[in-house]
Amino acid sequence: MDNLISNYNRLFLFIFVVLVLIVSFFLIKPFITPILIAFVLSYTFYPLYTKSERIIKNKSLRAFVLLFLITLVVSAVSLLILNMLINESVVLYRSIDNTDLGEISNFVSSVVGENINLDFYYRDTVNIVLGMVIKSLSDLALTLPQKAVNLFIMFFIMYYLFKEGEDLIERFKESLPLRKDHSDAIMSNLNEVMYATIYGIIVTSVIQGLVGTLGLFVFRVDNPIVWGIIMTIAAMFPYFGAALVWLPIALIKIANADMFNGIGLLVYGAIVVSLIDNIIRPKIISNKIRVHPIIVLLGIFGGIQLFGFVGLILGPVLLGLLVAVIDIYNYEIKRA
Numbered sequence: 001m002d003n004l005i006s007n008y009n010r011l012f013l014f015i016f017v018v019l020v021l022i023v024s025f026f027l028i029k030p031f032i033t034p035i036l037i038a039f040v041l042s043y044t045f046y047p048l049y050t051k052s053e054r055i056i057k058n059k060s061l062r063a064f065v066l067l068f069l070i071t072l073v074v075s076a077v078s079l080l081i082l083n084m085l086i087n088e089s090v091v092l093y094r095s096i097d098n099t100d101l102g103e104i105s106n107f108v109s110s111v112v113g114e115n116i117n118l119d120f121y122y123r124d125t126v127n128i129v130l131g132m133v134i135k136s137l138s139d140l141a142l143t144l145p146q147k148a149v150n151l152f153i154m155f156f157i158m159y160y161l162f163k164e165g166e167d168l169i170e171r172f173k174e175s176l177p178l179r180k181d182h183s184d185a186i187m188s189n190l191n192e193v194m195y196a197t198i199y200g201i202i203v204t205s206v207i208q209g210l211v212g213t214l215g216l217f218v219f220r221v222d223n224p225i226v227w228g229i230i231m232t233i234a235a236m237f238p239y240f241g242a243a244l245v246w247l248p249i250a251l252i253k254i255a256n257a258d259m260f261n262g263i264g265l266l267v268y269g270a271i272v273v274s275l276i277d278n279i280i281r282p283k284i285i286s287n288k289i290r291v292h293p294i295i296v297l298l299g300i301f302g303g304i305q306l307f308g309f310v311g312l313i314l315g316p317v318l319l320g321l322l323v324a325v326i327d328i329y330n331y332e333i334k335r336a
Helices: 001-056 058-095 102-112 118-142 145-175 180-220 225-233 243-255 259-290 293-335
Strands: none
Touching: 001 058, 001 145, 001 180, 058 145, 058 225, 118 145, 145 180, 180 225, 180 243, 180 259, 180 293, 225 243, 243 259, 259 293
16 A cells, blocks of 8 residues: 555656656747857856956856956857948948840840840839848847847856856756766767867868858959958857858949959859858867767757857757667667
8 A cells, every 4th residue: 555655656746747847948039049158158258257266266256247348259259240331231232233234135135035134023023022131130139138038048047057057067966866887988979079160160160260261362352361250150040150251341342343353252152152152160079089970060050040140059968968868778778
C-alpha cells in the first residue's frame, strides 16, 4: 500500500513538474531571443570580465562597467555603419533616379522588333522596392517599445551572468540527473562548441573582410580600407552579412554606367565573398570540435531558421550537445 501511494506521489510530482515547465515556457517565450543573446554575449565577454578583476574588485561594479563599455562600443560601431549605409543609400537612390535606359530600350526594341519601354519597368520596380523599405522601417518604428523591453531583459540577465556565472553553472550541473563525470563531459562539450563557433565566426568574418577589400581595390571603390573594415563587422551577421556593403556599392556603380566595375563587383561578391561564409566557417568549426562539417552546416542554417541571429551559435551548440549525449549513451551501453 505504501509503495502504491509512493508511486502515485511520484506520478503526481512528475505531471506537476511537466505542467509547470510548459506554463513557464509560454511565459518566457516572447523573450527567448534576448535571453539566448544574453547567454551568448555573456559567454563571449566573460574572459574580459574575469581579467578585469585586477582593476575592479567589486563584482557588481565590474559587471556594470563591462556592460556599459559593451553598450558604448556596439552603439558607436552600429551608428557608424548605419550612417555610412544611409549615405550610400542616398547616393544609390539619386543614381537610380537619374538613370536613363532610353538607349538600351531602343536597342532591345530593335532586336526584339517590338516597342519595349525598359525605363517604365525599371522605375516601377524601384518604386516597389522603396515601398517595401518604407514599410519595413514603419514596422520597425512600431516595435521599438518591445525592442526596448527586450534590450533591458538582455542586459539584466547579462549583469547576473557576469556576476554569478560560475555559481549558476555549478548549480545547473548539480541539478542534472546525471553522474558527475557525465555532467562534466556535457558542460565541457558545450564550452568547446561555443568557443569553436565564436572563433569560427570571427575568423571567417576576417577572411571575408580581407577578400572583400581586395575586390573593392580591384573594382575601383573609393575608401576600400574603410569599407573593408565595415564589411568585416557586417560579415559576422547572418542573412545579408558582407552583402550589406558590396551590394549597394556595386548597384551604385551600375547605376552610374560603370558597368565593368559594377557587374564585376556584383559577381565577385556573390560568388567569392558570400561563398566563403558557407564553406570556410563550417570547416573551421568542425576542425575545432572534431565534428563533421555537414553537422555544423546543418546546425548553422537550422539554428538561424529556429532562433534567428543567435541561432548562428546555438545551432552548432545544440547539435554538438546531441553528439555528446550520444557518446555518453554509447559509453553506458558498452559498460552494461
